[in-house]
Amino acid sequence: MGETTTILFEVFIDTIGYWWVIIPTIFLGLIVGGIPGFSAANTIIILMPLTLAMDLQTGLVFMVTLYCAARMGAGIPAILVNIPGTAGAAATPLDGYPMAKAGKGQQALAISFVSSSIGGLLTTLIALATMPLLARVGFYMHSVEMIVVMLFGISLIASIASQDMLKGLIAGFLGLMIGSIGTDVVYATPRGTFGFLELYDGVPLIPALVGLFAVSEAFIIIEKRVIVSHEGDVKTGSWHDTFEGVRIALRHWWHIVWTSVIGLIIGVIPGAGASIASFVAYQQSRSLSKTPELYGTGHPQGLIAPESANNGVTSGTLVPLLVLGIPGGATAAIMLVVMQYHGVSFGPSLFETQPEIGYGMFMAMAVAYLLMFLTILPLSRYMSHVTTIPTIYLAPMIISFTLVGGFVPREYMFDMYLALGFGLLGYIARRTGYHVAAILIGVILGPLLERYFLLALKKSDGDIMTLFSSKLGNVLWVALFFSLVLPAVFDWRRKRRELMGQQRKLVG
Amino acid sequence: MATERNEAGRQLGGELVIPVLAIAFTLYFFSTIWNSPWTAQVSAFAVGGILLLVCGIFILRCIFWLRDGKATLGFGNLFSREDITTGRIGLLMATVGYSVFIGRFGFTLTTFLFLALSMIILSRGKRPVFITLISAAMALGGWAIFIWAFDTRFPRGWFEITMKAVLGNG
Structure with missing residues (x-):
């Protein structure tokens, strides 16, 4: 115990020495995270030659900081212009954007930054302290449990679009079908590809994200001259608004704590990343709230939940990566490649043989969140000005810079056309009341669901009842059932009460 | 009563587009795996x-x-006169053009032309000089950050190749 504490202290001092890498990377991460479709993963890929040239520890500090800052930066356009920078911030606009429209953009940014920093810092410290225990969660998640977790995600999508659950389910399952495009994993049979070779590897996520969120939003926002509504008050940033946001966030400290822990736990599960965590946290926050009807109208708790959770994921993602060598997401996969290049061997022994790497990554994350908290808040004063940019300038900029982002990962012109196609789909969905986030989550989960489904069936020689063969899986099935039914029952009861109240008024 | 009024105003034609597309796509998907x-x-x-x-x-x-x-089969929630008056159709056409020509002319030049054209369409021809300047600044700024500084894999064209040669020789 004493030895571990000494090691951790030494690693902390060592990591603080990398401030010259961390601080500029925070700003870089905020910028790239704020550009939809231009995520931390993309930036790390672009800068990979540079990362490989650095010594391992510097490279890891750089990647980890960029990952955390980009996760936080993704909340900026989500709040200000209703375009999540990454899929992990897809739940942020649900309450962040209504706040911005109501002229509280700066408060919303401050709430987002405080929730993200504290949530990220807290979960990083928890991960550091409970590393051996957390690693075991991954051992219990087999294919059956993973299937239920995926379906849990889809049920949440329908609940999020709870004004019409049918539409939520249609959007979610359409996304799953789109996510199934590509060759099957066993015989490489092309399915639903329309004959395009570019789709044989499946639907690339960046064009889908860019199209569904950025392009469709750009076509919607031109209806208004500026993004802030006429009822909203476009205010110049002031310290008062910033501190008001900080105060609101700190007042909900317990909310930050438990929603970030949700993010940490989901982050540990390989494949279940920030997008699922943020929606699960949002839905749980709403379900447990005394005022669920305020969610979606600019409720601070509705902003705190996804922002704390998606930053809680960052430390969780590192657990299976370091202990099992299994990346929990795209960014972790890139980190794995870089670490393998430097000859790092994964597993529990990593923390004994190379503690500066094992603990160092978590420590870099903790230091990054600490420095972010100190450096970002003053910036939030200026960021709310984005909402005052006339849409005639903003919409074309969004389209051009994000559409070309769809080209970057694979360098296929086809991907830009695909982003445009998703943009049209997203536009139709937005205009007719279907949730674009539901479609995107479906696209993300589609290939994963199929992989685990096949694995479960293979193991049981095709017996479908294997889906109900695990105790943990069955507990999750019950939780899934209630998460699908309860919101519908509560909504029905609330609508019934409202109707009865109206009838009583009419009679009276 | 209020609920009834809302229901009566509901335009189902637009709302049915996604389910119809979903059914068509699912049936097509099934057709591709029927003998798999x-x-x-x-x-x-x-x-x-x-x-x-x-x-x-x-x-x-x-x-x-x-x-x-309680509802009609109208498409008012999907298509309206606003699409023309706000310049949305024009922006869509400019976006299609951007996607098609960026591979040939490269990021910087195509972005400049797209930004200038679409902003002029959306502003209905007002402030052309300002729009030209801001479009040039954005396109050059994008080139400086993404291509020159970070060597991002954006589409390259005449401008990028020329600048690379100029900076390489400089």
């Missing part, structure tokens, strides 16, 4: 089956609403 091994079919049939079921229920509900006069 079971590993290629099982997940898609399960997911697609649920999607068809949900779409079917939605369409059935729409039929009931239409029968009860």
Whole structure:
């Protein structure tokens, strides 16, 4: 115990020495995270030659900081212009954007930054302290449990679009079908590809994200001259608004704590990343709230939940990566490649043989969140000005810079056309009341669901009842059932009460 | 009463576009896996089956609403006169052009032309000089950050090649 504490202290001092890498990377991460479709993963890929040239520890500090800052930066356009920078911030606009429209953009940014920093810092410290225990969660998640977790995600999508659950389910399952495009994993049979070779590897996520969120939003926002509504008050940033946001966030400290822990736990599960965590946290926050009807109208708790959770994921993602060598997401996969290049061997022994790497990554994350908290808040004063940019300038900029982002990962012109196609789909969905986030989550989960489904069936020689063969899986099935039914029952009861109240008024 | 008024104003034509597209896509998907091994079919049939079921229920509900006069088959929530007056159609055409020509002319030049053209369309021809300047600044700024500084894999064209040669020789 004493030895571990000494090691951790030494690693902390060592990591603080990398401030010259961390601080500029925070700003870089905020910028790239704020550009939809231009995520931390993309930036790390672009800068990979540079990362490989650095010594391992510097490279890891750089990647980890960029990952955390980009996760936080993704909340900026989500709040200000209703375009999540990454899929992990897809739940942020649900309450962040209504706040911005109501002229509280700066408060919303401050709430987002405080929730993200504290949530990220807290979960990083928890991960550091409970590393051996957390690693075991991954051992219990087999294919059956993973299937239920995926379906849990889809049920949440329908609940999020709870004004019409049918539409939520249609959007979610359409996304799953789109996510199934590509060759099957066993015989490489092309399915639903329309004959395009570019789709044989499946639907690339960046064009889908860019199209569904950025392009469709750009076509919607031109209806208004500026993004802030006429009822909203476009205010110049002031310290008062910033501190008001900080105060609101700190007042909900317990909310930050438990929603970030949700993010940490989901982050540990390989494949279940920030997008699922943020929606699960949002839905749980709403379900447990005394005022669920305020969610979606600019409720601070509705902003705190996804922002704390998606930053809680960052430390969780590192657990299976370091202990099992299994990346929990795209960014972790890139980190794995870089670490393998430097000859790092994964597993529990990593923390004994190379503690500066094992603990160092978590420590870099903790230091990054600490420095972010100190450096970002003053910036939030200026960021709310984005909402005052006339849409005639903003919409074309969004389209051009994000559409070309769809080209970057694979360098296929086809991907830009695909982003445009998703943009049209997203536009139709937005205009007719279907949730674009539901479609995107479906696209993300589609290939994963199929992989685990096949694995479960293979193991049981095709017996479908294997889906109900695990105790943990069955507990999750019950939780899934209630998460699908309860919101519908509560909504029905609330609508019934409202109707009865109206009838009583009419009679009276 | 209020609820009834809302229902009567509901334009189901637009709302049915996504379910109809979903059904068409699912049936097409099924057609591509009909003679495939079971590993290629099982997940898609399960997911697609649920999607068809949900779409079917939605369409059935729409039929009931239409029968009860609570909704119409209009497309007003999807297409309107606003699409022309706001310049949305023009922006869409400019975006298609951007996607097509960026591979040939490169990021910087195409972005400048796209930004200038679409801003002029959206502003209905007002402030052309300002728009030209801001478009040039954005396109050059994008080139400086993404291509020159970070060597991002953006489409390259005449401008990028020329600048690379100039900076390489400088």
